[in-house]
Amino acid sequence: MTTFAELGVDQDIVEALSARGIIDSFPIQEQTIPLGLPGQDIIGQAKTGTGKTFGFGIPVVQRLGLDPSPGVKALIVVPTRELAVQVYEDIDMLTQNRSTSVVAIYGGKAYEGQIEQLQAGAQIVVGTPGRLIDLAGQRLLDLSGAVEVVLDEADKMLDLGFLPDIEKIFQKLPAVRHTQLFSATMPGPIVTLARRFMSNPIHIRANDPDEGLTQANINHLVYRAHSLDKDEVIARILQAEGRGKTVVFTRTKRAAQKLMDELGDRGFSVVAVHGDMSQEARERSMAAFKAGKKEILIATDVAARGIDVDDVTHVINHTIPDDEKTYLHRAGRTGRAGKTGIAVTFVDWEDLHKWALINRALEFGQPEPRETYSSSPHLFEDLGIPAGVRGRLSTAPRTETVKTAAGGSDRAARSDAPRRRRRRSEGSAPADAVSVPAEHGAERAAETDGQGTHDGSGKGHHDGNAAPARRRRRRRAPRTGGAPTVG
């Protein structure tokens, strides 16, 4: 392993990194930093969770040097607000031993603080396109001196949804500049398009050629969702002992909200992030998940790219993503920085063609998703769920839909799952005899209410609100013993 100092990184940046326990460099960093430092334009491609941010971030910070003059000299554009926050934090960390100032510019937040920081002379801007264009249009953000430019998740930034915004932004940038584009996925046509914004870029692929396209340390499991109750199976996965942080992806905002309500009703400690939530609630969710205060994150594809959370052990695709790129990015929330992870995907009947596409593109060699059913032993074996938990869970009471006037009692009756888990990890008696602590229901209700459904701002009354969703809940008769209909 090469140290950062050996790559030519300034001592104060090396110290900032080591203060965070970062000593050794990753392959993408070894390849891009020595080129980025002298100003080479780079298209940098490396798998998820292998250190791309520092691959471009260190050269950006170092090239600005110790120039104290105020004004924007570097611009880093990212596709989501949460990623803007994260990249801002990473870059800010790199500058901790020098005076370079960094600001995050993104929507859903008050203008005031962001404008103040710009007027105070911020030198590095990390932001999302909408707010950047907004502030540039108001002459509150001057990009004409941004000689360091990065598109993170570059293929996303150059796809149809973002391209017009990106073109507007590039029009405001100086012609002579250092431009870097990074992503785990870089389709050929996008590389061609990207060259329009760069001068003689080098395309760096930090991928071992005989490795596959996917991360070797992520175990990919794919099941057809036909003959099983997805919510039920996901609940059981979430009950597993030894499961760490888990991200559950859905296709729509509504589905995310619904699943959060469902799991919340079962007593799981969950947070959600999707575009129908207030920005404040989104950031609260991410902070709780990152800190480990909440172990389950329900998300739309807003969280598919770039989000770096330590020790995510499982990614669950409640709905299969539309294409192989999204699949790769979603799965890549686990198995980061050399750790292992499991990605579980449920394929609905109408989505079989999507699996065919992803399977072919990523060369999984598994043309059909595995057949499984709600209490299938092999499913839980695959997932590494301990036998004891499995046995107990398969007999978990699944009757319900008690309609009560006061939501408290029926809710308590249903929330056996995490109680079980907690008791067992304490090594105590079987949980069936244990009653739910009184405060449990109330605590959870408060959490649910705090997650963006109503944020007190009077807006954001998106469909699929918590309360109606809860009332709507009804479960079919329990699948008796899960008599499989394996095809």
Added chain:
DNA sequence: AAAAAAG
């Protein structure tokens, strides 16, 4: 077609 991104 959905999600994201300004409000």
